[in-house]
Amino acid sequence: MAVTPVPGSEIFASRPYTNEEIRTDLPAHLPLYPTDLSGAEVDPLTYEVVRNRIFAITDLMGDALRRMSGSLVVTDCNDFDVALTDPYGHIVQVGPYNTQLVASIGLAIGWILRNRADNPGIEPGDMFLCSDPWVGGGLHQNDVALFAPLFHDGKLFGWTAAVAHQLDVGGVSPGSWTPRAEDVFWESLPMPPIKVVRGGVIQCDVEDAYVRRSRIPKLVALDLRAKVGANKLGQERIAELIRKFDADTVQQVMQLQMRDAEQRLRDRLAAVPDGTWTAVNHQEQSHTGDRKAHAIRLKLTKTGSDLRFDFTGTDEQSGMINCTFTGLYGGIISAMMPLLCGDLPWAPGGIMRCVDIISEPGTLNNATFPAAVGKGSVASSWATTNAVMECLSQMLDTHPSTRSSVASVCCGSWDLSIVAGLNQHGAPFATSILEPMAGGFGAGSDHDGVDTAGLPFIPMGKVPDVEMNEFTTPLLYLWRREETDSGGPGRYRGGLSGSVAFTPYHSPAPIYQVISGSGKAVSMNRGLAGGHPGAAQEDIAVRGSDAAELLARGELPSTVAELGGTPEFPSNQEESLLQQGDVYVMRWQGGGGYGDPVLRDPELVATDVRELKVSPDAARTVYGVVLDDSFTVNATATAACREAVRADRRNRVQG
Numbered sequence: 001m002a003v004t005p006v007p008g009s010e011i012f013a014s015r016p017y018t019n020e021e022i023r024t025d026l027p028a029h030l031p032l033y034p035t036d037l038s039g040a041e042v043d044p045l046t047y048e049v050v051r052n053r054i055f056a057i058t059d060l061m062g063d064a065l066r067r068m069s070g071s072l073v074v075t076d077c078n079d080f081d082v083a084l085t086d087p088y089g090h091i092v093q094v095g096p097y098n099t100q101l102v103a104s105i106g107l108a109i110g111w112i113l114r115n116r117a118d119n120p121g122i123e124p125g126d127m128f129l130c131s132d133p134w135v136g137g138g139l140h141q142n143d144v145a146l147f148a149p150l151f152h153d154g155k156l157f158g159w160t161a162a163v164a165h166q167l168d169v170g171g172v173s174p175g176s177w178t179p180r181a182e183d184v185f186w187e188s189l190p191m192p193p194i195k196v197v198r199g200g201v202i203q204c205d206v207e208d209a210y211v212r213r214s215r216i217p218k219l220v221a222l223d224l225r226a227k228v229g230a231n232k233l234g235q236e237r238i239a240e241l242i243r244k245f246d247a248d249t250v251q252q253v254m255q256l257q258m259r260d261a262e263q264r265l266r267d268r269l270a271a272v273p274d275g276t277w278t279a280v281n282h283q284e285q286s287h288t289g290d291r292k293a294h295a296i297r298l299k300l301t302k303t304g305s306d307l308r309f310d311f312t313g314t315d316e317q318s319g320m321i322n323c324t325f326t327g328l329y330g331g332i333i334s335a336m337m338p339l340l341c342g343d344l345p346w347a348p349g350g351i352m353r354c355v356d357i358i359s360e361p362g363t364l365n366n367a368t369f370p371a372a373v374g375k376g377s378v379a380s381s382w383a384t385t386n387a388v389m390e391c392l393s394q395m396l397d398t399h400p401s402t403r404s405s406v407a408s409v410c411c412g413s414w415d416l417s418i419v420a421g422l423n424q425h426g427a428p429f430a431t432s433i434l435e436p437m438a439g440g441f442g443a444g445s446d447h448d449g450v451d452t453a454g455l456p457f458i459p460m461g462k463v464p465d466v467e468m469n470e471f472t473t474p475l476l477y478l479w480r481r482e483e484t485d486s487g488g489p490g491r492y493r494g495g496l497s498g499s500v501a502f503t504p505y506h507s508p509a510p511i512y513q514v515i516s517g518s519g520k521a522v523s524m525n526r527g528l529a530g531g532h533p534g535a536a537q538e539d540i541a542v543r544g545s546d547a548a549e550l551l552a553r554g555e556l557p558s559t560v561a562e563l564g565g566t567p568e569f570p571s572n573q574e575e576s577l578l579q580q581g582d583v584y585v586m587r588w589q590g591g592g593g594y595g596d597p598v599l600r601d602p603e604l605v606a607t608d609v610r611e612l613k614v615s616p617d618a619a620r621t622v623y624g625v626v627l628d629d630s631f632t633v634n635a636t637a638t639a640a641c642r643e644a645v646r647a648d649r650r651n652r653v654q655g
Contacts, residue, residue: 014325068229093257143377179320261349279391297312415436491529493604545582546565
């Protein structure tokens with residue numbers, strides 16, 4: 001659906017800024033600490049000690065944020081991250097949490113320097129709150145970032161930053177995800193960088209304006225203080241580091257760390273043959289009632305040690321699945337870091353020097369204001385990551401030295417279910433079902449994908465305990481398990497996904513539910529080199545189930561058929577109510593496979609069947625492996641079955 005651009009909104013559209021652009025806009029009263037310290041000498045031992053101290057500081061910041069937060073998405077899932085940058089906002093170190101969130105922090109800091117340095121000013125003890133995905137620092141309005149300038153000797157030395165997903169920041173629908181959204185005005189209104197902490201003191205008027213939007217204001221206010229605490233701790237530790245090694249040394253190490261990441265990545269890229277690779281990632285249904293599939297198209301060109309990501313031809317922005325340029329930027333870096341940079345310093349400020357981006361404004365992953373972007377994090381930004389992973393893996397597959405880093409697309413998308421209402425104590429609640437954090441990893445060129453491993457761009461992602469979910473919400477879990485046949489078939493199998501079933505329990509009123517996902521009709525978790533995609537997303541609402549009666553008799557249902565009732569199959573984007581007796585079943589996507597399934601070692605298939613990872617039927621029809629009653633491979637029948645599979649393929653191709 002088309003939206004009319006708002007005149008003046010273009011000033012909030014962030015992009016990478018050069019140091020010269022930033023210096024030109026800065027007032028004289030805000031001097032920056034010198035970053036060109038070419039004359040300074042840092043010996044290798046000091047470099048390693050300080051570099052590892054910087055990593056430890058970001059780790060401490062993340063631990064502090066998690067311990068102070070009261071939000072399940074932070075404390076039990078690690079859907080947050082922290083970062084340290086140089087004075088210009090170039091990211092020196094990110095935490096091992098949600099790298100999508102922090103990838104665009106540098107864009108936001110650059111914007112703050114150009115637009116806030118003179119009025120209201122940037123002073124010691126200040127912190128800027130931002131929930132504007134066009135400016136940066138997060139992928140959608142729920143990703144609220146807090147940026148803190150770090151001063152030394154009267155000069156701006158760097159920045160610390162903390163960003164976390166907030167479970168509700170306002171808008172039409174609970175959880176701030178609105179499947180019916182036609183533009184951003186249906187959603188939580190973005191908040192450009194605003195000084196919420198001045199001279200070390202939280203400004204009550206700004207805090208009130210921020211938390212007043214939320215249906216769970218106390219939780220949002222607590223998370224604000226957790227971010228303040230994380231930033232303060234980070235700055236205290238950096239100050240200690242400066243006292244021990246001196247400011248020039250620390251700044252030089254920060255610059256060297258980015259330079260090191262850049263150079264080592266360039267060396268790695270130079271070993272790979274030049275070429276061009278393409279990928280298309282589709283999302284079906286951009287909003288309630290939509291019946292279309294929407295494509296993100298990518299052409300990756302590698303020349304020497306440079307990468308060009310060209311998204312020309314991506315579909316126009318539509319519905320609520322869009323992301324801004326910051327989401328596109330985050331989608332690229334969050335795919336590059338695990339595939340190309342796992343053993344390098346995680347310094348996006350250096351890594352992204354190897355990258356050129358071409359993108360058309362007004363498209364799915366470069367949406368212009370006032371497009372709806374509430375689902376941008378797990379929609380178009382995630383689809384961008386999928387396309388980038390697919391192209392990078394095709395590139396890495398061309399050279400023996402990099403082939404072991406290949407990975408098929410992991411789990412494809414997020415199966416979103418927001419639940420809200422009154423909890424078992426009669427108090428308001430709003431949360432997200434967080435089990436899809438346990439996504440199946442894509443298979444590699446020499447190994448299976450890891451089952452229910454997590455998400456590749458959240459290295460320390462976790463899934464809450466069932467007991468914690470039941471303690472904090474009026475829900476009773478009937479099962480949570482890995483799903484047979486959910487990993488993409490291939491010579492190497494994709495990692496399994498899982499499923500969960502829950503029902504309202506002691507809730508005094510119906511539970512409001514927002515349902516949003518992609519990958520039910522169109523695969524988003526494609527395989528590589530002939531590998532098949534992982535299982536599709538599936539959601540089932542069983543109305544008027546027999547779950548309560550079964551439990552009363554001491555029977556635990558384990559299938560949809562055993563639940564009785566009337567099954568309904570929700571569309572990708574809709575809102576609904578869960579009544580007492582209803583059961584909601586979610587199955588998220590598995591990882592893509594690698595290579596032709598009929599080339600998989602039959603003994604591995606037999607093991608998968610014995611371990612309930614692959615069904616006997618799939619073993620025969622997909623892998624061409626015939627097993628006897630004891631799940632032992634029948635070699636003669638298997639050879640014949642595989643030849644029949646190949647013959648069937650030839651016949652279909654020949655028409």
